[in-house]
Amino acid sequence: MEAPDLLVRNAARRGRPGRWMLAARDGRISLLTEDDHDPGPAAGMTIDADGALITEPFVDAHLHLCKAGTLELAGSSALEDYTTGAMGAAMSAIHTAAVVKHGQTVEAVLARARPVLLESVRHGVRAVQAFADVDAKAQLTGIDALLALRREFAGLIDVQVVAFPQDGLLREPVTEELLVEAVRRGADVVGGIPWIEWTDADAERHVNSVVELARRHGRRVAMLVDDAAHLLDARTDAALEKLYDMVTVTAARVIGRPAAHLMAGAPADFVILDSRTVREALTRHSPPRHVVVAGKIVASTTSHTTFGDAVPRM
Known part of the structure; x- marks a missing residue:
């Protein structure tokens, strides 16, 4: 395997147990496999997702x-x-x-x-x-x-x-x-x-x-033939997964764009969320930790809060 431009380790995936490794080279996903925590290939940049969810872009x-x-x-x-x-x-x-x-x-x-x-x-x-x-x-x-x-x-x-x-x-x-x-x-x-x-x-x-x-x-x-709301009362895991599809892969199909599924050979367009599950992501609405387009990081966001001495600690 040629050295990837970008390597993501220790990521979670929707509907898949365990931790995953994704490699991108020349703007495409070159490898997507379970992360066995071996050293892995050398890469131009490596990101430890630390269990965060990696998904298709919005x-x-x-x-x-x-x-x-x-x-x-x-x-x-x-x-x-x-x-x-x-x-x-x-x-x-x-x-x-x-x-x-x-x-x-x-x-x-x-x-x-x-x-x-x-x-x-x-x-x-x-x-x-x-x-x-x-x-x-x-x-x-x-x-x-x-x-x-x-x-x-x-x-x-x-x-x-x-x-x-x-x-x-x-x-x-x-x-x-x-x-x-x-x-x-x-x-x-x-x-x-x-x-x-x-x-x-x-x-x-x-x-x-x-x-x-x-x-x-x-x-x-x-x-535009109506202004009805859909799935705004989603509660179950299955409904939340469907809702997440509606703002990623389903929405892509609606506007005539190929859905950016995570698989080897697909364009390396994806997000590494600041969440470990879809439910958590939809609850928090935080920007992704990293946004990747064509295998390159185009945006990274960090969030940090410092509590005063009077605030109880965990």
């Missing part, structure tokens, strides 16, 4: 990146409406939040969205399906900003830009023309939200227009 399949950091601009009423769970209230929230798009600039979107992607790197997110509103108010400012960020973060995060008619196609006729231009400029996905239209007939035309545009240009479709 995928954010639904991020309205053009709206990042706009809550104070939109006001709390939009958030209150959106979280009631009613579709009518969600429509009201979308209308209220649209105020932030008046006079929006590419620079403003970049300034708000860039820190979100930087945090995504820190938290081990490898791919993002990022929605950018396209309408008479925002025009193509969101699209242009997210396309620039796609280039800026290439090799760290796979940013898939969705041209999204948030306020409807039939309600704002200029939007369809803007949607076509967004695809011409390089949007990866054509978005849709048919329930935002006033009538069922308009919703049907909305779906047909989005699908036809995507077909003509060889793009995927991201059609």
Whole structure:
């Protein structure tokens, strides 16, 4: 075996007992086997996971990146409406939040969205399906900003830009023309939200227009048909494993990206968590200890708390 660029020892894996060793070379996993605690191959860098969980990286399949950091601009009423769970209230929230798009600039979107992607790197997110509103108010400012960020973060995060008619196609006729231009400029996905239209007939035309545009240009479709919550009351180990899949391998498939399973020959994209189990990881929500992309560490996070003398010790 050739010397790996990176060697991870003493790691835990989902659904597998014992401790594991992973080696990466030339951007791919070259070895994944149980760790027998022999010295192992010499490596450019070795990490002792100390029993921490090593998993596939995270995928954010639904991020309205053009709206990042706009809550104070939109006001709390939009958030209150959106979280009631009613579709009518969600429509009201979308209308209220649209105020932030008046006079929006590419620079403003970049300034708000860039820190979100930087945090995504820190938290081990490898791919993002990022929605950018396209309408008479925002025009193509969101699209242009997210396309620039796609280039800026290439090799760290796979940013898939969705041209999204948030306020409807039939309600704002200029939007369809803007949607076509967004695809011409390089949007990866054509978005849709048919329930935002006033009538069922308009919703049907909305779906047909989005699908036809995507077909003509060889793009995927991201059609938002409800805002229901799923698995938010997960408690059992099996449900938590399914929930973890939903933000890793299942989410990757949803956005048309090959799931990054941990196996020899696969891309060396993975995270070493600050947890030993999926339950602990979902409870703590800590950034991974290490984030690895193409066999290289792109982010490392440590956490340390010092207690005062009055605090009881373990």
